[in-house]
Amino acid sequence: MKKSKTNFFCQHCGYMSPKWLGKCPSCSGWNCFAEELISRSDEGARADLRFDGKPLPINDIPAEEGKRISTGIVEIDRVLGGGIVGGSAVLIGGEPGIGKSTLLLQMVQNLAAGDLKVLYVSGEESAGQIKLRAKRIGASAKNLLVLVEVSLERILEQIKAVQPALVVIDSIQTVYASELMSAPGSVGQVRETSSQLILFAKKFAIPVFLIGHVTKDGSIAGPKVLEHMVDTVLYFEGDSGHAYRIIRSIKNRFGPTNEIGVFEMHDQGLREVPNPSSFFLAERPQNVAGSVVVPSIEGTRPILVEIQALVSATNLGMPRRTAIGVDYNRVSLLVAVLDKICGLHISSSDIFINVAGGARVEEPAVDLGIVAAMASSFLDRPLDGRTVVLGEVGLTGEVRAISQMEARVREAARLGFTRCLIPKTNAVKFSGMPKIDVITISSLKELLENSF
Ligand code: TYD
Numbered sequence: 104m105k106k107s108k109t110n111f112f113c114q115h116c117g118y119m120s121p122k123w124l125g126k127c128p129s130c131s132g133w134n135c136f137a138e139e140l141i142s143r144s145d146e147g148a149r150a151d152l153r154f155d156g157k158p159l160p161i162n163d164i165p166a167e168e169g170k171r172i173s174t175g176i177v178e179i180d181r182v183l184g185g186g187i188v189g190g191s192a193v194l195i196g197g198e199p200g201i202g203k204s205t206l207l208l209q210m211v212q213n214l215a216a217g218d219l220k221v222l223y224v225s226g227e228e229s230a231g232q233i234k235l236r237a238k239r240i241g242a243s244a245k246n247l248l249v250l251v252e253v254s255l256e257r258i259l260e261q262i263k264a265v266q267p268a269l270v271v272i273d274s275i276q277t278v279y280a281s282e283l284m285s286a287p288g289s290v291g292q293v294r295e296t297s298s299q300l301i302l303f304a305k306k307f308a309i310p311v312f313l314i315g316h317v318t319k320d321g322s323i324a325g326p327k328v329l330e331h332m333v334d335t336v337l338y339f340e341g342d343s344g345h346a347y348r349i350i351r352s353i354k355n356r357f358g359p360t361n362e363i364g365v366f367e368m369h370d371q372g373l374r375e376v377p378n379p380s381s382f383f384l385a386e387r388p389q390n391v392a393g394s395v396v397v398p399s400i401e402g403t404r405p406i407l408v409e410i411q412a413l414v415s416a417t418n419l420g421m422p423r424r425t426a427i428g429v430d431y432n433r434v435s436l437l438v439a440v441l442d443k444i445c446g447l448h449i450s451s452s453d454i455f456i457n458v459a460g461g462a463r464v465e466e467p468a469v470d471l472g473i474v475a476a477m478a479s480s481f482l483d484r485p486l487d488g489r490t491v492v493l494g495e496v497g498l499t500g501e502v503r504a505i506s507q508m509e510a511r512v513r514e515a516a517r518l519g520f521t522r523c524l525i526p527k528t529n530a531v532k533f534s535g536m537p538k539i540d541v542i543t544i545s546s547l548k549e550l551l552e553n554s555f
Pocket residue numbers: 197198199200201202203204205206236239240368369370371372373
């Protein structure tokens with residue numbers, strides 16, 4: 104007989120406690136504990152999910168490099184670090200309607216067309232609905248199998264029977280394990296079902312893609328715990344009002360993080376955007392104050408983004424600050440430096456910062472760009488439109504060296520920029536100098552004197 108037992112779980116972070124708590128010791132959330140019935144059945148149930156491993160000398164373990172499967176979609180391959188690794192578990196999070204199902208259906212169609220057997224498990228839509236989407240994006244490979252199922256036990260049975268090369272679960276919130284009494288999508292269920300699927304993936308070396316919905320506070324499936332369990336976490340983001348979509352790796356055991364892939368949503372599915380720099384700069388206004396272009400590194404690639412600032416007189420007692428796409432605290436710091444060190448009295452103005460095209464740049468290398476955009480808007484003097492700005496800003500107004508300067512400058516030159524302002528300490532000779540004037544500066548004062 105199964106013995107039932109209940110435990111309490113934090114609905115935000117998945118923290119487990121044997122008794123109810125008002126405040127979560129892990130995420131400090133209040134009133135977020137819910138009781139969940141967990142009935143741990145005896146051994147047997149998970150016996151076939153054991154590894155039965157033995158310790159091995161490290162030299163006897165064969166290296167598994169080079170076994171990656173290419174998805175045929177360059178942007179996804181790059182975000183994954185060069186293709187899908189055998190037995191890996193990948194979580195794709197995103198808001199409803201952003202295009203997760205579309206993206207994965209396109210991916211599995213590509214794999215199936217390349218003669219790999221793929222199983223697409225959906226608990227969200229009927230087979231007919233999936234067929235409708237498949238028709239839209241032209242998915243018709245005979246090796247693409249669709250299973251509409253929500254019971255974990257049956258999904259595992261079918262995977263064993265079909266032996267696919269890859270499994271997609273759309274979405275993890277719809278799957279339930281019958282051992283647990285709680286509803287599908289609850290913390291306990293999501294944790295249990297994904298852990299069994301991941302174990303299964305590892306044991307049989309079948310890569311598993313889990314689709315997860317993002318909750319209002321931005322975490323996947325409520326429990327953060329899911330992010331720790333998988334090998335790779337990808338976020339699919341973008342504004343459903345715009346056509347662009349960005350897939351970003353947040354965690355990757357097999358590649359760089361913060362790598363991005365850019366797509367555009369069309370009426371026949373998602374299309375790759377091979378040149379994101381020109382995409383992000385497409386609508387840039389010419390010769391207006393408050394707009395500055397910065398080559399930012401996303402993962403392994405330099406991408407040019409436009410930082411816009413609007414500094415305007417406030418009519419409130421406390422001026423407003425808004426930062427979209429850049430770090431809010433960083434902006435406050437830079438405002439203080441401009442005000443105190445450079446004598447540019449902007450801290451009593453409303454300040455709005457935005458990165459055009461929905462991009463997000465959080466590295467310190469964009470500091471100087473933010474400062475230049477704010478100063479340009481405040482002084483109402485545009486920065487030369489063919490100039491890019493790079494550098495980290497310190498608290499005394501000094502401009503500090505940043506990493507990967509050569510790649511950034513080359514990308515700017517490639518897109519037709521003719522001048523770049525960089526930190527003095529970065530002024531090393533580039534091999535085969537790109538066609539661009541390099542101007543070095545060592546302090547914010549120099550930037551203000553030279554650029555406006
Ligand atoms: P979907 O993949 O169902 O999103 P998710 O799985 O993340 O919830 O995408 C749904 C949206 O994409 C929907 O608003 C319609 C749009 N769409 C297109 O614009 N073109 C297409 O070819 C497809 C398949 C969907």
